[in-house]
Amino acid sequence: MKLKLHVWRQNGPGNEGRFEDYVAENVSEHMSFLEMLDVVNEQLIARGDEPIAFDHDCREGICGSCGFMINGEPHGPLPSTTVCQLHMRNYRDGDELWIEPWRATAFPVIRDLIVDRSPLDRIVQAGGYISVRTGSAPEANNIAVPKANADLAMDAAECIACGACVAACPNASAMLFTGAKVTHLGALPQGQPERYTRVVEMVTMHDDEGFGHCTNHGACQTACPKNIKVDYIGRLNADLRKAKFRHPAG
Amino acid sequence: MRRVFSLWDSTVGKKIMMATTGVILIGFVVGHMIGNLKVYQGADAFNHYAEGLRTVGEPFFGSGQLLWIIRIVLLAAVGIHILAAVQLVMRSRKARAIGYRKYEGDMVFSYASRTMTWGGLIILGFVVYHLMHLTFGNAHPDFVHGNAYHNFVTGFQSWPVSIAYILTMIPLGFHLYHGFWSMLQTFGATNPKMNHVRRPIAAALAGVVVLGNISFPVAVLAGLVGY
């Protein structure tokens, strides 16, 4: 099939960007979206042009490196799918695609479709450590974790920090990400000692990085390739409230 | 008190303030609608109710005292609600300084969430007009102090005024629907067993308030409430 692409090109963080038009020819329906771009890039290189820069690593949908907007949706139209796992069989011959980087002031464009997502790392760092006894491995089952809590923590830990929630959010808020990270340790016994300081530190860092606030639009949940639910934001909100009133030392 | 102020430092804290003031305002809107239903019991019942609002709390409070306390609380709630909203909206504008060429708006849960800001502004404008119309009377063609029933009937006999009231109830409904649901989320009232009833409750609340309020001008225009 043949596709018409409008791709955001930008040389560097301070530069003006613009859309460039490309035609992707001989696209096989078995290609992933990134493979389709690889083919376009080979043609660009053969012509002596700069290839389109985009982030990727595992191409298995597990690392969180890839991601950009396709026709206004993070990672494209499929639910629960990263762009590396999006296949061209989801498109028709003659489709026109607008491809843009995540847009958030907190995520400056590094080049073309690559943005700097280190603010997400700093939110995690702000959460700090959990108190565990180091040394020899502890007895398994020493700390009992109720099944429901284990499931909750595991579901929250599915977040791959791709940034799609920020990209989708009309407020460019990273609350879904932060909510997942707060929940993932907050649901486990090991995460309890620092639970309330952690939520305050993470929310403070979230705000300092310049992300917007959550207005419960839910676009993040729709966009998330890992099915993280806005319920985690509810948990974060409750933890922050308790941190302020019930455990004010945090 | 220090803890309440420190809430103001974070976006989540500001939302908790908005949710808290929102609860007060929802309580007012619901009470206002229910109170006005007395108009269906005739002029005496309605005027008696309007007068009773002044004397409520007696003998502990003097005439009008509790009413003024409630007014001050409501005014403060409106002020905090708007201040937090303005600060948060400005923040969110900055957080996405460069917009998308294409954006799939259907990703959001509801139309209501996208219209909170504009809806809020319309409601604010309406409240100012409504106070001038039926409380102070300076935007009313034939205002009689102390005769709420008369002001009600003659006020709504004007088609343009009634239509304006009815139309404003649409953004109010959306605002209540998303606001109520959002409030539960902001307070962290999430519980896997209860989450599926949060939206229906929000919709029912918004629906009851909107239908109740719309019934007033409609009843006057239809001649069901009059002399």
Ligand code: FES
């Ligand atoms: S490249 Fe790893 S998730 Fe897409």
